[in-house]
Amino acid sequence: MSETTNTLTGVMSLSLTKRFGPWFFLAIGLIVLPLIFSSNISVYTMNLMGIFIIFALSYNMLLGQGGMLSFGHAVYFGLGGFMSVHFMNYVEAGIVNLPVFVLPIFGGVIGLVFALIIGSFSTRRSGTVFAMISLGIGELIASCSLIFVAFFGGEEGVTGDRTMGPVIMDVDFAQDIEVYYLIAAWAFITIALMYLFSRTPMGRMANAVRDNDERSEFIGYSQQRVRLISFCASGFFAGIAGGLFAINFEIVTEENLNALTSGVVLLMAYIGGVGFFIGPIVGAVVFTLLQTLLSNYTEIWQLYVGVLFVLTVMYVPQGLTGILAMHGPAFKMKRLSVLFVPYLRMGVPTLFMLAGISGFLEIMHHVRSAAVGETSMSLIGFEFDSHGVMPWVIVGVLAVVGGIVSKTQLPQMKDAWETANAPMDSNEGASS
Amino acid sequence: MFELVFFSLLNGIVTGLLLFMLASGLTLIFSMMGVLNFAHASFYMLGAYLAYTISLYVGFWFGLIVAPILVGLIGAVVERYGLRHVHRWGHVAELIFTFGLAFLIEEVVQFIWGKETKAYHEPEILQFPLFTFFGQEFPAYKAFMIFISLSIFIALLLVLTRTRIGLIIQAAISHPNMTAKLGHNVPLVFMGVFGVGCALAGLAGVIAGPALGTFPGMAVVLGSIVFVIVVVGGLGSLGGAFIASLIIGLMQTFAISLDYSVTDLLNLFNISTDAESALRDLWTLSLPQVAPILPYLLLVLILIFRPTGLFGKRES
Amino acid sequence: MTSAIELKDLRKNFGPAEIIRGVSLDIKKGERHAIIGPNGAGKSTLFHLISGRYNVSGGSVSLNGENISNLPPYEIYRKGLSRSFQVTNIFPRMSVFENVRCSLMWVSEYKYSFWHLVDREKKLNVRTMEVLDEIGLTSRQHVPAGVLTYAEQRALEIGIAAAGGAGVIMLDEPTAGMSHSETDQAIELIRRITAGKTLVMVEHDMGVVFDLADRISVLVYGEIIATDTPENIRNNKAVKEAYLGAESEDA
Numbered sequence: 001m002s003e004t005t006n007t008l009t010g011v012m013s014l015s016l017t018k019r020f021g022p023w024f025f026l027a028i029g030l031i032v033l034p035l036i037f038s039s040n041i042s043v044y045t046m047n048l049m050g051i052f053i054i055f056a057l058s059y060n061m062l063l064g065q066g067g068m069l070s071f072g073h074a075v076y077f078g079l080g081g082f083m084s085v086h087f088m089n090y091v092e093a094g095i096v097n098l099p100v101f102v103l104p105i106f107g108g109v110i111g112l113v114f115a116l117i118i119g120s121f122s123t124r125r126s127g128t129v130f131a132m133i134s135l136g137i138g139e140l141i142a143s144c145s146l147i148f149v150a151f152f153g154g155e156e157g158v159t160g161d162r163t164m165g166p167v168i169m170d171v172d173f174a175q176d177i178e179v180y181y182l183i184a185a186w187a188f189i190t191i192a193l194m195y196l197f198s199r200t201p202m203g204r205m206a207n208a209v210r211d212n213d214e215r216s217e218f219i220g221y222s223q224q225r226v227r228l229i230s231f232c233a234s235g236f237f238a239g240i241a242g243g244l245f246a247i248n249f250e251i252v253t254e255e256n257l258n259a260l261t262s263g264v265v266l267l268m269a270y271i272g273g274v275g276f277f278i279g280p281i282v283g284a285v286v287f288t289l290l291q292t293l294l295s296n297y298t299e300i301w302q303l304y305v306g307v308l309f310v311l312t313v314m315y316v317p318q319g320l321t322g323i324l325a326m327h328g329p330a331f332k333m334k335r336l337s338v339l340f341v342p343y344l345r346m347g348v349p350t351l352f353m354l355a356g357i358s359g360f361l362e363i364m365h366h367v368r369s370a371a372v373g374e375t376s377m378s379l380i381g382f383e384f385d386s387h388g389v390m391p392w393v394i395v396g397v398l399a400v401v402g403g404i405v406s407k408t409q410l411p412q413m414k415d416a417w418e419t420a421n422a423p424m425d426s427n428e429g430a431s432s
Numbered sequence: 433m434f435e436l437v438f439f440s441l442l443n444g445i446v447t448g449l450l451l452f453m454l455a456s457g458l459t460l461i462f463s464m465m466g467v468l469n470f471a472h473a474s475f476y477m478l479g480a481y482l483a484y485t486i487s488l489y490v491g492f493w494f495g496l497i498v499a500p501i502l503v504g505l506i507g508a509v510v511e512r513y514g515l516r517h518v519h520r521w522g523h524v525a526e527l528i529f530t531f532g533l534a535f536l537i538e539e540v541v542q543f544i545w546g547k548e549t550k551a552y553h554e555p556e557i558l559q560f561p562l563f564t565f566f567g568q569e570f571p572a573y574k575a576f577m578i579f580i581s582l583s584i585f586i587a588l589l590l591v592l593t594r595t596r597i598g599l600i601i602q603a604a605i606s607h608p609n610m611t612a613k614l615g616h617n618v619p620l621v622f623m624g625v626f627g628v629g630c631a632l633a634g635l636a637g638v639i640a641g642p643a644l645g646t647f648p649g650m651a652v653v654l655g656s657i658v659f660v661i662v663v664v665g666g667l668g669s670l671g672g673a674f675i676a677s678l679i680i681g682l683m684q685t686f687a688i689s690l691d692y693s694v695t696d697l698l699n700l701f702n703i704s705t706d707a708e709s710a711l712r713d714l715w716t717l718s719l720p721q722v723a724p725i726l727p728y729l730l731l732v733l734i735l736i737f738r739p740t741g742l743f744g745k746r747e748s
Numbered sequence: 749m750t751s752a753i754e755l756k757d758l759r760k761n762f763g764p765a766e767i768i769r770g771v772s773l774d775i776k777k778g779e780r781h782a783i784i785g786p787n788g789a790g791k792s793t794l795f796h797l798i799s800g801r802y803n804v805s806g807g808s809v810s811l812n813g814e815n816i817s818n819l820p821p822y823e824i825y826r827k828g829l830s831r832s833f834q835v836t837n838i839f840p841r842m843s844v845f846e847n848v849r850c851s852l853m854w855v856s857e858y859k860y861s862f863w864h865l866v867d868r869e870k871k872l873n874v875r876t877m878e879v880l881d882e883i884g885l886t887s888r889q890h891v892p893a894g895v896l897t898y899a900e901q902r903a904l905e906i907g908i909a910a911a912g913g914a915g916v917i918m919l920d921e922p923t924a925g926m927s928h929s930e931t932d933q934a935i936e937l938i939r940r941i942t943a944g945k946t947l948v949m950v951e952h953d954m955g956v957v958f959d960l961a962d963r964i965s966v967l968v969y970g971e972i973i974a975t976d977t978p979e980n981i982r983n984n985k986a987v988k989e990a991y992l993g994a995e996s997e998d999a
Contacts, residue, residue, distance in 0.1 A: 139725075199865050205860070211841050217822045219825060219850060229862070309535065317525060
């Protein structure tokens with residue numbers, strides 16, 4: 001009986017530090033980040049990250065929490081953006097008098113409304129068919145957006161001015177850093193709300209329907225109703241993310257509704273790890289970095305992202321967060337240090353191999369697409385002639401040697417992993 | 433008016449048959465393996481590009497034969513080393529994999545061939561008008577497309593229903609475990625069917641490339657329509673896919689050629705509209721404008737009134 | 749004595765195949781009723797018809813006097829009928845604790861609430877612990893249900909079905925695949941957990957059947973050939989004929 005009460009107390013009253021600690025650190029982190037990374041490009045990137053974090057988390061309410069794969073989630077994001085930018089223009093025209101920072105709410109509301117309409121028939125099916133329906137609806141609305149010019153602004157989209165709202169406490173949102181704190185505040189609120197949602201009866205049943213939709217019906221829940229509510233909540237938060245996008249960039253176009261954006265949010269959530277609440281956060285951060293930083297160094301960054309995505313799906317379906325979580329047991333047993341040297345021995349040759357392959361692709365790309373006569377290219381600071389033989393030889397050697405050496409290091413890596421994860425004593429709840 | 437209907441009918445059939453070539457491969461793969469190949473239209477694109485490159489060196493006809501085979505081989509490799517690996521995590525994972533594959537193939541195509549539209553033309557021997565009706569010409573190449581499409585279907589039908597391998601495939605579709613226990617190499621059958629499905633898509637690309645254009649976005653344009661066809665026709669039903677392909681092909685072609693708008697309809701009832709109202713887009717809506725979204729509207733209607741599709745099998 | 753479940757000329761066809769051909773049965777409230785029969789007789793199909801998984805092709809099913817034919821499973825559950833499955837049908841990625849808690853949520857009036865936090869709901873969590881205790885899985889509560897041993901999963905399966913306090917509990921081969929000692933424990937669990945309720949059970953293990961059942965119905969080729977007390981069934985000629993030649997499970 002004491003075990004019962006102990007576990008019960010455990011469930012219900014985690015110590016205050018455990019319960020509120022992460023949120024406290026998140027808040028502090030959000031406040032402090034722009035002080036550390038203060039350049040314009042950093043603030044720009046962080047703003048984009050914040051928007052994508054909310055967007056990807058909303059997507060994971062469907063995929064990771066609810067087991068629903070959607071190829072058309074950008075619809076709610078885009079609609080939220082359009083609604084918010086229209087309200088921005090109403091504010092500017094004096095029709096309504098609202099501070100800019102509440103505008104994302106309208107984005108959320110239209111996301112919710114459309115999710116309700118579309119979800120009413122799309123959530124009747126699940127799995128593959130649901131995915132195809134979401135694709136079709138996404139295309140439908142994206143195509144409609146080019147037809148209904150009044151709301152969607154046609155090919156140029158709709159623009160707005162975020163500085164036209166009432167000035168509160170000297171803030172008129174002219175500067176990106178001011179928008180940063182707006183996004184950060186909204187991010188904190190929505191992350192908290194989405195997390196809390198997952199801890200409600202509805203959130204628990206979403207997991208149950210994901211695991212076994214049929215059985216859910218036999219414990220009293222309509223699987224369609226559960227999916228619909230998840231769908232609506234997800235549309236709501238996606239709409240908020242869209243509204244923040246509208247405020248940040250002051251323009252919303254058909255691109256924000258289309259299949260590419262839907263694909264990007266799937267990619268972000270998946271790379272981060274759909275099985276964890278923070279997975280999409282990790283994925284959004286990584287993808288934004290790839291998009292903003294990597295694109296400065298190489299023209300074929302999208303190719304790299306594509307390869308990364310396919311490799312993730314095939315070999316690391318639990319995502320980046322999953323890889324981190326895999327180290328959990330070793331961390332608890334304080335055996336992480338065992339892995340340090342093996343990781344180096346395996347990691348360095350692998351890095352060389354990747355550098356070689358990437359260099360190969362870069363040179364090939366340059367040879368094929370650079371203007372005629374332009375033969376010099378630069379790669380991580382080195383300038384060389386892409387039509388010469390030497391560069392090819394170098395990257396070839398890097399790739400091949402790196403690959404071979406990595407392969408030889410594989411066994412010792414595996415051994416180290418086993419050692420790090422070997423059970424300490426009996427007593428763990430190992431399945432009998 | 434009559435020649436409008438006549439040519440729209442012909443063009444609609446050309447489009448419909450082309451769509452069916454894609455949808456049939458997709459349906460075969462889905463029926464067999466339960467996975468909806470998101471990258472199907474990407475293999476279509478590969479077919480067009482490979483045929484283009486081959487035709488640069490040895491001519492169109494060589495490309496017509498070799499390109500689909502190449503695409504089929506690539507498909508088989510993808511199945512063997514990619515899809516089979518992901519299979520253990522279920523259908524959602526397979527779908528995400530094929531989605532990633534579609535994205536990757538598009539990037540690879542741009543990497544290898546560049547972003548511009550390729551000058552992939554039909555062979556000179558087919559560059560003549562087959563007949564002229566009321567002053568409008570019907571290109572021989574389109575007749576060629578109809579010919580190839582129909583031949584493939586007849587061949588497909590015959591193989592599936594009259595040959596031994598066809599029977600094995602049909603068995604493996606509904607009862608893979610039992611078929612394996614009877615000694616048939618089911619993984620090999622899977623690989624073969626996936627390869628053939630992709631080859632069909634590649635063939636569609638080979639013949640469509642000159643007509644519809646060879647550019648990196650060609651997969652996206654057709655891809656979503658093909659999925660709509662498969663859902664509307666009923667997942668797993670070849671007959672349904674055929675009917676749905678024709679319906680959508682005809683629907684779109686007619687919509688593009690009949691330039692009527694909502695205003696025209698309202699004028700019939702003597703209702704006039706305000707050209708400046710916020711709903712002005714709705715009143716000036718014309719059929720050609722709506723043509724791209726008609727397939728998706730059909731999808732929504734089917735989903736509401738007949739969720740398993742026109743000829744779909746009920747999910748157990 | 750009122751009837752808990754009443755089947756009137758129940759029929760089920762799959763295409764041309766008649767699986768259930770006119771079953772009429774009256775299960776009394778508080779009774780422990782076992783349904784036995786050779787493989788392929790249609791026992792699981794009968795369960796699916798009653799619990800809402802399949803639609804009926806003919807006849808009717810009534811629960812506590814109310815017609816529940818063709819209602820969706822969740823409505824039947826809400827009216828007080830709960831079932832377990834022959835092939836373990838749990839929520840594999842959720843912990844054992846969560847599995848049980850989910851099965852309690854509807855009957856605890858939470859419905860689709862997204863304004864309560866389950867971790868703070870004292871009564872819900874206390875009741876979950878009680879059920880865990882009853883099915884003997886308290887020590888495994890944080891383990892993902894998918895990694896439990898087979899017998900543990902069967903216990904969880906029964907727990908999920910019975911936790912909600914339904915008045916009528918249907919168990920589909922609860923002891924399938926269990927060893928002798930595991931079966932004995934299962935019998936005790938079933939006896940405890942269905943005390944005061946109506947129990948309908950499909951079983952192959954004759955030992956379990958004769959231990960628990962008040963009455964037994966024998967289903968052969970979609971028809972009930974006999975309904976009687978265990979003693980009379982044991983001596984029933986038609987029942988013996990039905991089992992001779994067909995495979996009879998060892999007790």
